Amino acid sequence: MVSPELLRRFPYFAKISEDSLKQVAMISDEKSYPADHVLFREGDPADTLNIILEGEVRIQYLLGSGEMRTVDTLVGGDILIWSAIVEPYKTTAYGTTSKPTKVVSIKAKDLREICEKDPLVGYRLMQEIAKLLAHRLQNARVQLATL
Secondary structure (H helix, E strand, O other), X not given: OOOHHHHHOOHHHHOOOHHHHHHHHHOEEEEEEOOXXXXXXXXXXXXXXXXXXXXXXEEEEEOOOOOEEEEEEEEOOOEEOHHHHOOOOEOOOEEEEEEEEEEEEEEHHHXXXXXXXXXXXXXXXXXXXXXXXXXXXXXXXXXXXXX
């Protein structure tokens, strides 16, 4: 479990009820990973939603040529494994730490249940995910233009 105060630092949890915040804190843990650690591969089950506390994670796509192409680099405060709350709950890219990284890891199934009970939690998370996806799409376009 992490402290509700830790979660409150992030904009998507800043304005939710104290009760919902405590529920999210109870299903969350801090995890640490070394540099160059593969956190997930495309198609893996997205069973946790992560928020980067410190460190850096490269989001990469495997191209048809076999080349790994970095389309985004996530840092502290960014959401990682957004697909944990969007069906079909499978990762859509590769995520690899580029330096030692610490995350808050939130159990996805339990988080989805909290979102059902408190739509404000779901709305705030979906706002952030929409921004993240728009940013990632723009970065992917830039990468494709260089091929």
